[in-house]
Amino acid sequence: MLLRVLEHCSEKQVRHIPKVLYSWRTSPGSKASERSEKKYAVEAGRLALEEHLTRQNGVKVGVREGAFPFTYRVDWPITEAPLVSLIIPTRDMVNVLRVAVESILEKTTYENYEIIIVDNGSQKAETLSWFREIQAFDTRVRVVSDSSPFNYSRLNNRAVRMAKGEVLGLVNNDVEVISPDWLTEMVSLTIRDDVGCVGAKLYYPDDTVQHAGVVIGMGGVAGHTHLRCKRGDHGYFTRLCNRQEYSAVTAACLLVEKDIYQEVGGLNENELTVAFNDVDFCLKVGAAGYRNVWTPYAELYHYESISRGYEDTPEKLTRFNREKRYMIDTWATDKFRDPAYNANLTLKRSDFSIGEPQWEL
Numbered sequence: 001m002l003l004r005v006l007e008h009c010s011e012k013q014v015r016h017i018p019k020v021l022y023s024w025r026t027s028p029g030s031k032a033s034e035r036s037e038k039k040y041a042v043e044a045g046r047l048a049l050e051e052h053l054t055r056q057n058g059v060k061v062g063v064r065e066g067a068f069p070f071t072y073r074v075d076w077p078i079t080e081a082p083l084v085s086l087i088i089p090t091r092d093m094v095n096v097l098r099v100a101v102e103s104i105l106e107k108t109t110y111e112n113y114e115i116i117i118v119d120n121g122s123q124k125a126e127t128l129s130w131f132r133e134i135q136a137f138d139t140r141v142r143v144v145s146d147s148s149p150f151n152y153s154r155l156n157n158r159a160v161r162m163a164k165g166e167v168l169g170l171v172n173n174d175v176e177v178i179s180p181d182w183l184t185e186m187v188s189l190t191i192r193d194d195v196g197c198v199g200a201k202l203y204y205p206d207d208t209v210q211h212a213g214v215v216i217g218m219g220g221v222a223g224h225t226h227l228r229c230k231r232g233d234h235g236y237f238t239r240l241c242n243r244q245e246y247s248a249v250t251a252a253c254l255l256v257e258k259d260i261y262q263e264v265g266g267l268n269e270n271e272l273t274v275a276f277n278d279v280d281f282c283l284k285v286g287a288a289g290y291r292n293v294w295t296p297y298a299e300l301y302h303y304e305s306i307s308r309g310y311e312d313t314p315e316k317l318t319r320f321n322r323e324k325r326y327m328i329d330t331w332a333t334d335k336f337r338d339p340a341y342n343a344n345l346t347l348k349r350s351d352f353s354i355g356e357p358q359w360e361l
Contacts, residue, residue, distance in 0.1 A: 003052040018343040046072055067241040068234055073297070074243075076188040084113040084187060084255070085165030089155040090173040091120040094127040096303065103177040105138055110183035113169075114140045118159045121147040153267035153277045156251075160261060167191070168258050170251040170278070174303040175202070182298035189243070189293050190255045196290030197256045197282050199249020200298035201240075207231040210302045212239070213246035213294040214279060216336040218347045221327045222248060222279045227350040236352035243295045246340045247286060251278030252302050256285065264288055271326045274319065283331055 006014070046063050049072055053061040062075035086104065090097045101115060122128060131143045144162060146155055156170055167190055169183075179185075182200060189198045202211035212226040212235070226235050234241050251267075264284040267277045282292050327333050337343075346355025 003048055007052070007056065016339075042070060045070060049074070066238075068238040071238055071242050076192065078184070078188050078191065081110065081112045082167050082187065082191060083165040084110070084167045084169055084183065085160075085163035085258075086113055086115045086169040086171050087118065087156055087159045087163065088115065088171050088173050089118040089120055089152060089159075090122070091150070092122045092124045092127045093173065094122075094124065094130050097127075097173045098130060100171070100173050100175050101134060101141065103175075104171075105141075107177045107180045108183050109180045110187060113183065114142070114164060116159050116163060117141065117143045118155050119143055119145050120150055120155055151269055151273040153269035153272055157266040157269055160258065160266060163258065166258055168256055168261055170254045170256075172252040172302065175253055176301040176303070178203070178299040178301060179297065182300060185295055185297045186255045189295060190257060194291050195293055196260055196285035196288070197249055197254055197292040199246070199292070199294045200253040200300055201294070201296045202250070202252060202300055202302040203231055204228075205301060205303060209233075209240065210304060211250045211252065212296070213244070213340070214248035214250060214282070215341045215347070215350075216247045216279070216283070216331070216333055216338045217341075218350065221276060221324055221333045223347075223350055224250070225350050225352070241296050243293060243297070244340070245291050246294045247292060247336075247338050248279045248282035249292055249294050251281070252304070253298070253300055254278065260285060260288070260290060272323050275323045276327050280327065280330070 042065060046065065050061060050063040053063065053074060059077065061077065063072050064075065066073045088100065104115065119131065134141050135143060144159065146158060160168060167187060186198045186200065189195055199213065204210045207230065209226045209229040211224050214222050215225055216222050226240055229235060229240060268280050272280055286292055344354060346353045348355060
C-alpha cells in the first residue's frame with residue numbers, strides 16, 4: 001500500500017519523525033520475531049517491491065532477499081555498459097600502487113573501463129619502469145604526467161578532462177579489490193537518473209570497516225560511520241549490509257557520471273586541495289538534486305594514508321584547519337541536519353550511540 005501511495009507523492013511530501021512512536025512486540029509464531037516463521041511475508045514484500053520498481057522504471061527490475069530478514073537487494077539493470085575512467089593519482093610508492101592497479105585488472109569482472117594513472121612527480125627508477133610495463137601489459141592503462149605541487153583536487157580535475165569515459169571513478173592508489181563485481185555494482189547505481197555519487201565499502205587491512213558512508217556534522221565537519229566494526233557485522237539497524245543514501249561518500253573509491261562532475265564544477269582545487277574535497281563535492285552534487293548512494297556490495301581494502309601520511313606536521317595541520325574552516329563557513333557543517341542520521345544519535349562517535357539531540361526535535 002505504501003509503495004503505491006508513494007508513486008503519487010513527491011519526495012517533499014515524505015517526512016521522518018525522529019521520535020520513538022512505536023515499540024516492537026513479538027509473540028510465538030509472529031513474523032516480527034523471525035523470517036522463517038512467515039516466509040510468505042518475505043516473498044510478498046519482495047514481490048511488492050519488484051512490482052513497484054517495475055512500474056516506476058518501465059522495465060523489469062529484479063529483487064531478491066537481502067542479507068538480513070525482511071531486507072531486499074534490487075538488481076538494477078545495465079542495458080549498455082558505459083566506459084568507466086578510473087583515475088588514480090600517485091607519486092612513487094609503486095609497491096602500493098601495483099597492488100591497486102593489478103587487483104583491478106585481475107579481479108574486476110566489468111570489462112569496459114580505462115585506468116588513468118596521474119603521475120605527480122615520481123622519480124624512482126622502479127616506479128618509472130613499472131609504468132612502462134603496465135601500459136604494455138594492458139592497453140586500458142595509461143600514465144599521464146603532472147608534476148605540479150600536490151593538489152588532489154586539481155590532479156583529478158585535470159585527469160577528468162583527459163578521461164574518455166561517460167562514468168568517472170575517483171580511486172586512491174592504496175586500495176585493493178575484494179569483490180570481483182565491485183565495478184558492476186557501482187555502475188548499475190551510478191547510471192540511474194536520480195543518482196549522483198556512489199561509494200564503496202572499504203576495510204582496513206585487519207578486516208574492520210574504514211568507510212561505510214559519511215555523516216555531515218560528525219566531528220564538526222564530517223565523519224565515517226561504523227568505524228572499526230568487524231567485517232560481516234550487520235551494523236546499526238542493518239545499515240552495514242544494505243544500500244542506502246548518505247549525504248557524502250569518500251573519494252577513496254567513488255563513481256559519478258562525467259556530466260554531473262562537470263555540472264557541479266568538479267573538486268574544489270582552490271580552497272580544498274587535500275582534505276574534505278570529496279565531502280564538498282558530494283554536497284554540491286546533492287544540492288544539484290541528485291542522490292548520493294553507498295553500497296555494501298562493492299568491497300575493497302583501503303590502506304589509508306600509506307602514501308600521503310597523516311596530518312602530523314605544523315604545515316599540514318595549518319592547511320587542514322583552514323580547509324575545515326572552509327567547510328564550516330560554506331556548508332555550516334557544525335549545524336548541518338543530516339537526513340541520513342537520526343537526531344537522537346551522537347556526533348562525537350561513529351558507533352550510532354545515543355547522545356544529546358543535535359537539533360530541536
